Amino acid sequence: MPTITIDGEKYQVDGEQNLLSTCLTLGLNVPYFCWHPEMGSVGACRQCAMMEYKDSEDQHGRLIMSCMTPIRDGGIYSVKDEVAEEFRGSIIEDLMTNHPHDCPVCEEGGECHLQDMTEMSGHTMRRYRGTKRTHRNQYLGPFINHEMNRCITCYRCVRFYNDYAGGEDLQALGRNHQVYFGRQEEGRLENGFSGNLVEVCPTGVFTDKTFSSHFVRKWDLQTAPSVCEHCAVGCNTAPGARESGNSNEPILRRITNLYHHDINGYFLCDRGRFGYEYINSATRIQNVLSVRQEDVISSTAEKGDRLHREINPQEAVLHLAEQIAMANQGKRNLIGIGSPRTSLENNYALRKLVGSGNFYSGLSQRDQELLHLVSTIQQDDRIQSPSTPEIENADAILILGEDIYNTAPRISLAVRQAARNRQKQQAKSLKIPLWQDSSVRQLEGDYSPIIFAGTELSNLEKITSNTLFESPEKVASFACNLALAISDPTSLSPDLEPSLLELITHTAEILRGASKPLIISGTSSKHADTLKSAAQVATALSDYKKQPTMLYLACDEVNSLGLIQFFNDGKGNLDELLERLKKILTIKSLHP
Template sequence: MSAQPVNPSVPPDHVTVEIDGQSLVVPKGSMIIQAADKAGIPIPRFCYHEKLPIAANCRMCLVDVEKSPKPAPACATPVMDGMKVATRSEKALKFQRSVMEFLLINHPLDCPICDQGGECELQDVSLGYGRSVSRFNERKRVVPDEDIGPLVATEMTRCIQCTRCVRFTADVAGTYELGGMYRGENLQIGTYDGKPLTTELSGNVVDVCPVGALTNKVFQFRARPWELTARESLGYHDAMGSNLFLHVRRGEVLRAVPRDNEAVNECWLSDRDRYSHQGLYSDDRAVKPLRKVNGEWKEVSWAEGLAAAKEIFAANQGDDLGVLVHPSASNEEGALLARLASGLGTTNIDHRINNRDFSDAATAEVFGLPLAEIEGADSIVVLGSNIRHELPLLHARLRKAQTTRNAKIHAVNPVDFDFAFKLASKQIVAPSAFIDALGNADLRDAVKGASNAVLIVGGIAENHPQAAAIRAAARDFAAATGAKLCRIPQGANAVGLTRAGVLPAGKDVNAMLAQPRKAYAIYGIEPGLDFADAAAARKALAGAQVVAFSQFACASTRDVADVILPIGALPEVDATLTNLDGREQSARAGGKLPGEAREGWRVLRALGGELSLAGFEFTDLAGLRASLAPVSVNVSSSAATPVAGEGLEVTSTAAIYRTDAVVRRAQALQSHPLNNAPRIVLNADDAARLQLVEGQMAKVGTDAGRATLPVVVDARVAAGSVWIESGHGATAPLGAARVTVVAA
């Protein structure tokens, strides 16, 4: 065979194609539409989406390929060397206009009342490719709607069967909840069983739908897109820090939509981040400073509220004062709280309110492998995490790793949680047995041979009473197998607050509650639900003077506080958060602060000024940010809580839509099928031994408190343990390592 000339300007595995007269060098295997997009050449499309598998069923992207007798769908036609494509020739335009005409035959003429109006792909494309008058006189078909849950509204008569939603639920979410039914003109998209969507990513079907068939039910009929102002913001309900836009009208946040960031959330958004804005408008928002006078709450001015707080802090300094901070507080707030504590002479400050074991002085760490690279791993171990609920979009990346790279995923958990990927192996054991499970030779051998292995340690492990020993075992496993260690930070800004020095050189949160201080500052915390041991927290706070910096004047805050100073939530303030990759990200104020509430940093600056403390001399946010710098703290340690004893070992996970005060107040999320009522879940053997049956009420007790909860018997739960979801008032007293369970 004779030698062939090689074009040095074309890289290996690339080909040269011509699109609309423009010569392009593109990777082999690319589709025409991908090559055109890269060059900025527009091709109309409906079914094609760069993050979804190719379906090629709308035919809107038909183009004219030289020497081809038929039109070619640009989304499903691979490029070939020397190929010449015309997207705007007379022939190509005829193809595209004909397809547009067919798509509009049955589409209803209801743009004036459609929520998609103004941001609809069908409107945009039909303007360029549609006819001004329809040639069809037949009656349009009507498709009955079905209720698919509290988050997504349906108007399926508008559906053009692009199947984007079907492919999203199947290939990204992995729940296979939507599909096509019937054939031909009778084809319908819907659920097969008529039940609500159960995926934690369901709102993304609204984004991928190119027409108004699937819309945001919470936003339905609230506003038009051109009435809204977009503000860059962040998800603040988990450590991923998903990028999003808040859409605001006259100071009210009406919806949240994803903001593309391939390194963080790609183009997706979890339902928790998308719909939580409802909680901002709860009836118990703190809108004015409150002071308790003779046991009664009284609205006061900011001057009087700050004076009352100053009086409490001035009288209780040094070791008498404890500062407890919610792990979603911003970097700016964290820095000022650390300065406040330092100025008042206390080293008792902590944000690790979900943790139980501080014996190793552990703090939040940046992931050992960047988030975007985890989907490239070929061996993944999930330790102590219901990852689908804890970090929904990381769960989606794990599924992507399996479907695209055939990654082997192993789980070590106390419950055989429902994941949207197949497990190569699983060990379902009580949390205290995690250490032995990590030492399993089969598991270690399976991971050792991988070229890119990851160990993900979740909240069940991080918040367990023996967390220090589990973390040590995880580090040993990572060192022995070469796996990158990724400990999930327990809080949206746990990494940022660690860097800001919101950590104890004195007493940690457990010690502050076990040995009550005379006064406390609690920041952004709902004391009845946010602590790992709510009973101990309530007892300690009830006997002290408490200044609460809070978004909500809820019952549990009113019970323990002496002063409530209303502060804004993240969607209402300018702030920065640091995510699990160590990426510092900014959010802009979107919603209007309610009533007389103020930005947290502004309240802290005013209080620091009243107390004449150093570090509060700045006058604006820019001045504060200019003074920020990482703070190193010699973090104190305390004895671990023993797990041995009588009763069942507790497996506690955060209920997916009960993770923080704002989410708990989002009504639509509380109606979601994934939001279970308070309950205890145990396996059949333990239930039989305790003479309990499904649905029976049981008394669950600890040294700290008791609760009466319904029993659920589930074979997925490890023997010797009981699964409880936190975030509910009914389960709040159960913050111990073990519980006793008896029939009510």
């Protein structure tokens, strides 16, 4: 680890990082705008200026941009040098020339990166008294507000949206001090990760429209760590609620990303960020309900005839206790239906309450069998379930029967980063640091191999090297033949179509030659043979390489695998519950 000196203090640091990242890691206050820990450096804002000295005798030094400066063993730097401080102050003053004085009404107030950096730079008085440049804002859809007058031209938005997330409908338009970040025409942002613009933007150019519709400040929210419930990836989130002014329940105001290195990192999909408003819906059951009448209710009940009545919680507990007592005496059939969308603790408590023989998963028989299969596959020692960073580092990827952009969006974003690994390897061979994002992206070369076989592929078409659009049965057959080709290329049937045989042979060569191959599949196709064949490919690779192979299996719901642990015998599905209810109704009809 190289040793550097910053303002007279010596530090041992990570030589792979740039100077700005190193300073921030050490807790030193260096202002910045364009740099982002996940997207690297482009040197656009010039705000992170520091002084670098040749040696201990150098009294003048030279001005450098710390985000574009690699660490030099024995390097001597200064954050507090007067020239550097004056330069940073002039930059922030220039950026604030056209920035509006709208902090009291800006949605970003209280968590604005620009506010923090302005205060850090000591820019507390504006000398400019001229007319400010103004822009016309655009409609960007139901989720994102656009206020271009707040822009400081850091380029974070287009770097994330275009370069990182693969969006194509947001551009940097214009030039000089008239640069405009928007669309060619007004309209909804099409990329499924557009909500990250809200957190990526250091000012209030892009803000959460759902949050703004009920204006509230960050400090008015009660925020707690949570896990996104919209898919099985398990992204960490920070929901924020505010107490209502009429003594009602708190209202959920927004969802933001909560950093987790192994899962979601800095980014969240739009479904996880904006899919929360159902919680505040007036149609949700928010109070305890009891059956209003005991007899069978006709489906042709008159309009306005309510099937249930509200009861207070105390009465509900007493009523439930009576039902449990009657069930224990054999006078009642008490059934509990769990859910893969709720916590393991909730499902366990319900199962404990009604008994294991009366607890049902809330899943169909087929879904339950698929999840049991996923659980069994993942217990194989030859299989490794990868984290998101491991997916991003894969050098060859095979996707079988899973449209991960819709079923596991954050994983599709990780796959998009994995596509650049050949480019990153070329950068390493040329000794270009990976944090020099613009330099790395200028290198020519193909994407890392990504092969897709399935019925539908969204958002990843342009980075896949080979595709096979077929039915689940044919996808499973392709994968089975691929497993054979990996184990023994001579074992393939000569009756295969030439084009299919060529794809199988080509894919097998890629996976055998990769140092970090990854297989992705899942349950969305509802096809057990697809899962089995994905496991066959992974185990064949493991046997060939004598090491575990990464296999990511996407599930339908946030707690699908957690719930399935209660049903090791494969029973307890909704199909069985339906048969049980039919028998009960039959007995009642025969013995009224």
